[in-house]
Amino acid sequence: MAAEELPSQFDVVILGTGLTESVIAAALSRVGQNVLHLDRRNYYAGNWASFTFNGLLSWIEEYKNQQEVQITESEQVWRSLIDEGEDVVPLSSVDSSISNLEVFCYASEEEEKEEEAKGLLTSCQPMNAETVSEETAGDSTVTGDDATAADATTQNEEHKFSEPKEEQHTSDISEPSQSQEEKDSQPISSPADPPVEVEKKITYQKLVKEGRRFNIDLVSKLMYSRGALVDLLIKSNVSRYAEFKNIGRILTCRNGKVEQVPCSRADVFASKQLTVVEKRMLMKFLTFCLDFEQHPEEYKDYIEKPFRDFLKNKKLTENLQDFILHSIAMVTQQTLTEEGLKATQHFLRCLGRYGNTPFLFPLYGLGEIPQCFCRMCAVFGGIYCLRHSVQCLVVDKASNKVKAVIDTRGQKISCSHFVVEDSYIRDEQRRSTVYRQISRAVLITDRSVLPSESDQQISLVTIPPLESSAPAVRMVELCSSSMTCMPGTYLVHLTCSSSGTAQEDLAPVVSELFHVSTIPGEEPSEGAEERSKPAVLWVMYFNMRDTSALDSSSYSLPSNVHVCTGPDGSLGSDCSIKLAESVFQHILPDEEFCPPAPNPEDIIYDGDGPQAEGHGFEESVNTEAEEEGAAHEKSPSTESSEPAEMDSVTQQAPSDTTPSTEE
């Protein structure tokens, strides 16, 4: 059927919907390139994805199945499509970037009796249409994600205004597109009134039942408020598709005790653990770091030496040295002075832009961000297909360039560039198959590692190596108002560079900071030391391949194939954004990278007067989409319409998200 066929020609075919690929897709589409964006998975964002609890359970299931299933390859299908003078580069159909996955559940398995009577939370509607689309939509489009992204407030302003409200904050700005009913029910379950929940024991059934409230990221990163990602979101106007929450505090763990790291001026002032002299020394040092390049005499003797030695030389107390090294610069014992100073400077420059810490976190999880860029790409005509991959590349022997791809349905689609995520590359095309790994743990806990006045803070916890040989661990504790976990729980992400399996690397830290019961549902005995630690309800360990160190020299591929490495182990996303920009520049050296998207009211639609603009565009795209059989992005004019209209759009959304292309 014609509707199943994709157009046979694109400027660029992009395979994989991780952050780098999505940014490239948006950037190309924005300047008029014809983009086909594919992903073999049934969800967006690849290893950058966020899952509901249930979605994550399916993902785990899939991972386990993949280990067993032997992939059979059907070369015959594409053999016939290859012409004279063409060569073939097959792609991998198996994703082996995840390994050593282990899951443990400590929440009690027994049914709750009062549950139904309470009914407060269970009556809630699905969190958003996007989660629906993730689970049910097969070869779907971004369309469904409109639900999350309709608010066009820029991130800047959004923050300024919502920040002081703290508690109400998230419920205020949550889901502009939720139906009225959902909006009404939101405050009931909002973090403002968790006491009921906190008292209640959370069972596994409860986690499953409330699974939609979770948005569990595979990658744990924060956004530096002056990092490349935030700058790009603002510059490109993509920020309008997402909402953000400030990280409230930075914690560290010293001698088994969790304490707050004073990093902003207000923190230093309020800190009870520093003496006044330490306060002065710390502030003085930080002020120096802000423009350290201006005072080379201060550090020139230490350029070749570790940052740690420089800190010692500055007569900072051990206390302060630890804070700066582990929690502010977030570097290792071996990092050299200049790099340490630069890291400190970056941290400080990010402070205060949106709040008391340098970091932002996107509501509903990091997985939102690649989707925002996909959405931007779709607005400018990019075509999206999930559960749709590329079997092989067709290379022109003469020029040694890719001229087409053959997709998993056996269609030959020509293109002048091919962008692909690393995990689709076969070992034969690699010059080396030794990788760095990231160790990850995801925990659902019942309380914060450092309870404070507000139980709705996101905390970054930097954990110095427990033993000198062990890696430093970074932990992010998300509260329910970040829309990543159900009220009464915290979602905790641990990340470190691997020296063993994730469990070997991270389990010691988990048992240091949390109560891990031996029997599911067992309560720590009253009065015991364990009592003060949060209990782990559920934990997942896995390793993720870190390909960020690879570059074009690591692959033997045609020059118009651009490989995007997966997420790296660092806290920010600068590496992925920089890669996206360099790939873009490689493809279109003379075009601007992600110029600001125009305001919807400033867009001119062919042949239509300004009055009819919204309609005209939508219609024309609709027609095109029907012909091509690919669903499309909603027109930008619809997004910007008045709230009343927006609601009606949202109501239509579900029908848009169940496309006929499901296999």
Place this chain on the structure above:
Amino acid sequence: MMHGRVKVKSTAQQEEEKRKEKEEKLKAFVTARDAVLKKRSAGEHDEEALQLTRQLLSSNPDFASLWNYRREVLLQLETSREKDEVQKLYESELHFIEACLKVNPKSYGCWHHRTWVNTRLSQPDWTRELGLCDRCLSLDERNFHCWDYRRVVVKESGVSVEQELQFTDRLIGSNFSNYSSWHYRSTLLPQLHPQPAPDSAPNTSPSPTTSPQAHSHRVCEEQLLKEYELAHNAFFTDPNDQSAWFYYRWLLGRAEREEMISCVYVSREGERVSVAFSKPVHAQSEGLMLVLDGQPQQVEWRSTHPRLRHSPVWLCDLPPGSISDISNEHNLTIHWTEKHTHRDCALYTGCAESWCRDSATDQELFRSELSVEKSSVLQAELQSCNQLLELEPQNKWCLLTIILLMRALDPLGHEKETLTHFQALKEVDPMRSSYYSDLCSKFLIENTILKMEYAEVRVFSLSNKNLTTLCHLDQLLFVTHINLSSNQLLRLPPQFAMLQCLEVLEADDNAIESLEGLYHLPKLEEVSLRNNQICKLSDLELLASCTKLTRLDLRGNPVHRTAHIESELSQLLPLVTALSL
């Protein structure tokens, strides 16, 4: 061809659209405004008026006349409505104001109107109002309109002082550079933690010998120590932030001197009485009464210089012949009826003059600037500041505070260090070097006065001290010789006329241009002004009022170039016999 590329309106197109939009808005606004003003002058107070003003105010909340009109309308509607409806009317008014505040959170009209609306409500919802203030202040912590309104709300709703103190804790915690919060704190602490009353019974009849310092607005020591710590935390974190330093100086205490008559001087020659007060007063309106040998006298008080309408020193002439006989003894009492205080002075047989005063010990006179704290506390604070200075040798706030602490502790003992610190201050803060010079002059004069007190002499030397200004001249009422040579003085100010006993003035090697203060000094005989900047003959005219002046040295002044200077001067000052030009 690149298809799919979105076409965007050009800047010119966008601007044209914006311009048109603006024009239309303006037209609509002007039309509505004219309609409203017409309605108001026609005395129409109806719903429509509310509707129209609402439209205008929502785009321009600063239109005061419209708020006034709204009040008129609301008062009118109030008379014809049920109680419930009136309540609803005002409730919606509050909502409307809130919307206007979002447009302009610093609109005088909005805040004023809000205060008014609350007075019309039988039971204003103060909790909501406090919440509104909190939200506004979290957006702009220095919005003084909101601070003002908040004060009204707190007062009306009876929020406890304790809660308010916690409120300042919170604000200071989020940004300690906000002086509004520190200042608010300083008004709350004395209410919440007042200093316990002193053990001694309150003075029923204040005598001049009791402590001249009033201990008002003080805070109990336990709380003070906590506050010192808070201030330390702030200025160690950011020593360049002035808010905490100002608060700190408030903590250290600025005691007010008790109001009293500090000195009475009487002289048989000229039968004149001079009275010095602890602060500048206006004698005619202070209810002064002079009793001589038990007889109230009708006297006319005059200040020492016509330019000083408020002055710490006042003079009067006794009736002729009342004390001129040196063989008589007299008792003089000055009553300051307004302040229920008085001072006696006895003039004994054989004495040409007499005075009565308190010894100007350091504690009483000059420490009031900083502190009434115990010296152990001050000593500890000085240590903290010195610790900070070691880390921040360039910090002006720290330097200045150390100087003040040293003065409070032991002005003479710390004189040398103080001078070094002043030197450092002038270097790190050259913009204010003149201020520091004047302050340093003041302290040096105070120190000299203290030394003089200990020596009990009437000769006062301030030569070669880099003085840039003169002060505390009221303390020098009975000084007979003053040496101001080799300083950087530019003038002898009107206050100089307080030196009623002055006989000899040496002020060589300054840059004096004006002699304003050499006015009616009854005993002045000799003036030396070598190497100064006196330019015109007219600058010397006032000297004629000093009737005993016989020796005048003007060498090295530009005035000697004036034509016929010698003859002009002898005409102006016929009594001067020794004139050096």
